[in-house]
Amino acid sequence: MNWISNYVRPKINSLFSRRETPENLWSKCPECGSMLFHRELTENLGVCTSCDHHMAISARDRLTALFDDGVFTEVDVPMPMPDPLSFRDQKKYPDRLKAAQRETEEKEAMLVAEGMIERTPIVAACQDFSFMGGSMGMYVGNAVVTAANRAVELKRPLILFSAAGGARMQEGILSLMQMPRTTVAVELVRDAGLPYIVVLTNPTTGGVTASYAMLGDVHIAEPNALICFAGPRVIEQTIRETLPEGFQRAEYLLDHGMLDRVTHRRDMKSELSRITRMLLNMPPPVKGDLPPPNDVKSEPAAASG
Amino acid sequence: MNYLEFEKPLAEIEGKAEELRAMARSNAGMDIKKEANQLDSKAKSLLADLYKNLSPWRKCQVARHPDRPHCTDYIEALFTEYTPLAGDRNFADDQAVIGGLARLNDRPVMVIGHEKGKNTQARIERNFGMARPEGYRKAVRLMDLADRFNVPVVTLIDTPGAYPGKGAEERGQSEAIARATEKCLKIGVPLVSMVIGEGGSGGAVAIATANRVAMLEHSVYSVISPEGCASILWKDAEKMREAAEALRLTAQDLHRLGVIDQIVREPVGGAHRNIGATTKSVGKCIEKFLEQLSGMSRKKLIEERRSKFLSMGQGSLAA
Numbered sequence: 001m002n003w004i005s006n007y008v009r010p011k012i013n014s015l016f017s018r019r020e021t022p023e024n025l026w027s028k029c030p031e032c033g034s035m036l037f038h039r040e041l042t043e044n045l046g047v048c049t050s051c052d053h054h055m056a057i058s059a060r061d062r063l064t065a066l067f068d069d070g071v072f073t074e075v076d077v078p079m080p081m082p083d084p085l086s087f088r089d090q091k092k093y094p095d096r097l098k099a100a101q102r103e104t105e106e107k108e109a110m111l112v113a114e115g116m117i118e119r120t121p122i123v124a125a126c127q128d129f130s131f132m133g134g135s136m137g138m139y140v141g142n143a144v145v146t147a148a149n150r151a152v153e154l155k156r157p158l159i160l161f162s163a164a165g166g167a168r169m170q171e172g173i174l175s176l177m178q179m180p181r182t183t184v185a186v187e188l189v190r191d192a193g194l195p196y197i198v199v200l201t202n203p204t205t206g207g208v209t210a211s212y213a214m215l216g217d218v219h220i221a222e223p224n225a226l227i228c229f230a231g232p233r234v235i236e237q238t239i240r241e242t243l244p245e246g247f248q249r250a251e252y253l254l255d256h257g258m259l260d261r262v263t264h265r266r267d268m269k270s271e272l273s274r275i276t277r278m279l280l281n282m283p284p285p286v287k288g289d290l291p292p293p294n295d296v297k298s299e300p301a302a303a304s305g
Numbered sequence: 306m307n308y309l310e311f312e313k314p315l316a317e318i319e320g321k322a323e324e325l326r327a328m329a330r331s332n333a334g335m336d337i338k339k340e341a342n343q344l345d346s347k348a349k350s351l352l353a354d355l356y357k358n359l360s361p362w363r364k365c366q367v368a369r370h371p372d373r374p375h376c377t378d379y380i381e382a383l384f385t386e387y388t389p390l391a392g393d394r395n396f397a398d399d400q401a402v403i404g405g406l407a408r409l410n411d412r413p414v415m416v417i418g419h420e421k422g423k424n425t426q427a428r429i430e431r432n433f434g435m436a437r438p439e440g441y442r443k444a445v446r447l448m449d450l451a452d453r454f455n456v457p458v459v460t461l462i463d464t465p466g467a468y469p470g471k472g473a474e475e476r477g478q479s480e481a482i483a484r485a486t487e488k489c490l491k492i493g494v495p496l497v498s499m500v501i502g503e504g505g506s507g508g509a510v511a512i513a514t515a516n517r518v519a520m521l522e523h524s525v526y527s528v529i530s531p532e533g534c535a536s537i538l539w540k541d542a543e544k545m546r547e548a549a550e551a552l553r554l555t556a557q558d559l560h561r562l563g564v565i566d567q568i569v570r571e572p573v574g575g576a577h578r579n580i581g582a583t584t585k586s587v588g589k590c591i592e593k594f595l596e597q598l599s600g601m602s603r604k605k606l607i608e609e610r611r612s613k614f615l616s617m618g619q620g621s622l623a624a
Contacts, residue, residue, distance in 0.1 A: 080618060084562070085553045089538035138618040145615065167506075167528045169538060172552045173564050176528040177617035179507060180514040183486050184611045207528070209479035210467075210507045215487060229479040229507070230469030238469050248474060258477050 029053055045265045054202065054222045054265055058104070059111040059128035062161060066124065066269055072115035075123070077108070077146045080138035085172050093170040100132045109134045109164070110143035114150060118273035118285035123151040126161040129203070133165035136208050140168075141178035144212055148185035157195040157276040162213040166206020179211040186215045195279045197272060200227050200250070200259070218275055219259045220268070221250035227258070309366050312355065318348040352574045359523060361549040365531060367523040368502045369465075372577040374584060376403060376418035376461045379501065382584035383591070384409055384416060390450075393442035396476060401432045401464070402440030402512075404447045409459070410592060415451035417444050417512060418461030421502070435468035436508060438481035444512050445481075445488045452492040457595055460512045462500040465530065467508030482511040489514035490610055493603030497594040499569070499587055500524045500556070501576075516610050517594040519567040520556035521587070523575055526565070527554035564617065566594075 026035050031053035040049060045065050046057040057065075064070040087093040101107065109131040114123045125147035127134045134140075144160070151158040167175040189196045198216030200209075202225035210229055221227060228248040236243060246252045250262045263271050273285055308316040322344035329337045359367065367373070380387050384407035391398040404417035421434035444460075451458045467478055489496060489512065498515035504526030520526060529537075531549035536542040559565045569590050572579035598606065 084618070085551070087551050089547070089551060141618060169529055169534050169552070171618075172528055173526060173554065173559055173562065174618045176506060176510055177564060177614065179483075179510050180486050180490065180614040181617050183483065183490060183514075184615050187487070187490060187611070207507050210482040210511075211486065212483075214477075214480040214483040228474055229467065229482070230474065234469045235471060235474065239471060241471075243471060247471070256475050256477070258480060 027055075030055070047265050052223065052264070054224065056129055056163075056202065058130055059106070059126040059161070062126050063111060063113050063124060065265075066117055066272075067113070067115040068117060068119065072113040072124070075112040075114060075146060075150050077110070077112055077139065077143045079107075080142055083170075084138070084174055085170070087170040087172065089170075096132065096170070104128065104131045106131055108139040108143070109136075110140045112143050112147045112150065114154065114156070117269050120273045120277055120282070120285065121154070121156050122159055122272075122276065123147055123154065123156050124159045124161070127163045127201075127208075129163040129165075129201075132168065134163045134208075135165055135168035135175070136178050136182075136211075137168035137171040137175045138178065140164075141181045144178075144182040145185045148188045151189050151194055151196075152192040155192070155194065157197065157280065158189050159197045159199065159272055159276070160212065160216070161199045161201055162204040162208055163201045164204060164206065164208040166208060176207065179207050182212040183215065186212050190217075195276055197275065199268065199272070201225050203227070205229070205231055214258070217279070218261075220261045220263050220271065221253065221259050222265055222268075223250055223262055225250045227253050307371050309363075309370065311363055311366070315348055315351050315355065318344055318351065322348065352578075356523075356574055360546070361525070361552070361555050362531060362546040364523050364555050365503075365525050365545075365549055367575045368525045370575065370577050373502055374576055374580045375423065376420040376463055376501070377423075378580060379418075379461055379584050379587060380407065380416060382581070383588040384414075387416070390447060391443070393439045393446060395439070395442055397437075397439045399432075399437050399440030399443060400430050401434050401436040401468070402443055404444065406456070409588070409595070412595065413456050414595075415447050415456050415458045416461070417447055417458065418501075419464040419508075419512075421463060432468055434464045434503075435466060436464065437468050437470065437473040438476045438478050441467075441481040441485040441511050445485050448485075448488050448492050448496075452494055455494055457495040457497070457598070458492065459591055459595075460496070460498045460515065462498055462504050462509045462513050462526075463502035464505045464508045465503055466505035467511070479507075482507045485511035486514050490614070491607065493607055495595055495598035495601070495606060496610065497591055497598070499591060500526050500565075501587065505530065514610070514614060516598055516606060516613070517567075518565045519569055519590050519594070520559060520565050521569050521576060521583070522556055522571040524556055525554045526556070526559055527552050 025038050028035055029048040032051035034050040046055045063072055083093050106128060109128050111126045125143055147158055186196055195217050197218045198213050200213055200221040204213050204227045226248055232243055232248060253259045254262050322341050325337045325341045329335045387407040389405040403420045407416050419434045420431050422428035422431035448458055496515040498513040498518045500520040502524055506528055531545035532542045534552060535544040535548040556568045560568055569586050572582045576583040
């Protein structure tokens with residue numbers, strides 16, 4: 001407070017003075033409406049501290065949370081030919097792409113990384129819903145193929161986090177062709193005898209669900225994630241009736257036999273390492289920062305995978 | 306004959322010629338021959354004109370034409386000893402996908418296709434060619450059977466898309482499509498696909514991930530329907546003409562993009578104006594493809610298919 005704020009009438013004052021608090025310090029949970037402090041929310045991996053609602057997090061944040069100490073190496077994904085159809089709706093496709101790149105500071109809708117989770121070496125691919133709805137075009141196809149090849153090359157399990165509105169319409173038939181293409185990629189991993197685990201996050205729909213997201217050896221979903229082929233709105237328009245509560249949500253799919261597990265984000269990392277370690281016949285990870293002194297000799301087993 | 310909207314001028318001329326002939330039949334003395342023939346040739350050249358450069362949206366309309374030959378027409382015309390096989394051994398028999406053993410010029414094949422139905426009742430029974438998970442699981446079962454006994458597989462594609470329904474979702478529509486695509490990639494026998502009408506997104510690709518894919522000249526194959534695309538990107542389903550243009554869904558575009566191997570010519574005025582000629586050229590193309598693939602080992606067939614789809618997306622329409 002200074003003399004001018006006391007002196008000048010409030011309405012005029014508001015024109016001159018800027019609010020100092022950045023608006024992104026607090027976010028509102030879309031589910032229960034609680035106000036959540038950003039640091040607390042980040043620490044809780046983007047899960048509401050009062051109602052456990054799993055909010056969207058960026059692919060990079062997810063990978064940082066997944067890998068040991070947040071350390072991973074990004075695998076380079078080849079850039080496809082830009083705008084193969086010269087697609088234009090109300091905006092040009094290259095403009096939409098550039099806007100998404102500016103907004104997300106990412107190259108495209110999927111990240112591929114290698115690193116350790118609980119000292120288990122893995123390759124991960126993570127789709128970014130914030131980038132044009134995570135839509136699967138040729139780049140995402142390239143990313144899945146790259147991730148599969150890398151997993152085979154390093155003999156590591158492939159863990160894929162799916163999140164997408166479906167295929168990228170702006171790439172037309174070439175985006176549709178990524179369905180069989182990514183299916184070949186999954187087969188390469190399978191042929192090499194390596195686990196392929198899919199973590200389905202909110203939302204996973206359309207052509208993505210109908211290809212690599214439903215071909216995992218194990219399917220794990222985050223709570224309440226929407227997982228479907230045709231979205232609820234399309235179905236309501238087609239059959240003209242309201243759909244049951246929780247329709248096409250992770251728990252509903254679990255009930256209908258389409259998933260193995262629904263797992264809280266905080267437990268995902270240890271669950272993934274547990275499953276992959278068992279499938280690859282590795283010993284359980286050593287818990288704690290350092291192994292007990294008398295156990296040092298037997299420890300390297302964890303790193304040998 | 307059902308006329309499409311853009312064929313209205315043609316309908317008028319053909320209607321006039323028909324009227325004249327009807328009049329002549331009741332009045333024996335009338336000589337209308339010259340006039341009627343004139344109208345006929347006018348209609349003929351108009352038809353050729355209309356179909357010479359069909360816009361993408363008009364192609365969609367032709368591809369969906371109610372009189373267009375369907376899967377059953379091709380089976381009837383091209384195959385002998387057709388023996389339908391039914392059911393997914395799990396839940397139901399989906400009438401939107403038909404299939405069975407048959408002979409193509411004496412060669413046993415497994416034929417599988419989407420069937421839209423010829424009349425209203427059949428269309429309802431066949432759910433307008435929109436398959437549920439059972440349809441794809443039936444296709445998987447038939448492909449498996451063909452694979453075990455070394456019988457080539459021929460698929461005929463004609464679907465608006467997989468059915469977006471409550472039950473279909475509950476029984477795993479996406480998983481069924483993914484598994485069918487996977488099965489296409491796994492079988493060690495020749496797999497040949499022909500898009501005869503609409504290639505509707507995942508519902509089509511699920512049984513069209515083939516060694517060779519051809520399309521009829523006026524058929525379409527797309528990631529989404531023009532109406533669906535228009536309502537999402539233009540926020541207006543009426544902008545389907547623009548969407549059809551932008552999506553590049555014609556056989557000609559797909560051929561340029563390297564997604565399909567061949568275009569099969571249709572008679573002037575579309576497949577429905579001469580069903581016999583159409584089925585014949587489709588049969589020739591299938592026969593040619595099967596001949597090309599007949600010497601290949603199981604391993605080679607799988608490898609060829611895999612590398613074909615692994616390299617999808619190298620083509621472009623730019624430049």
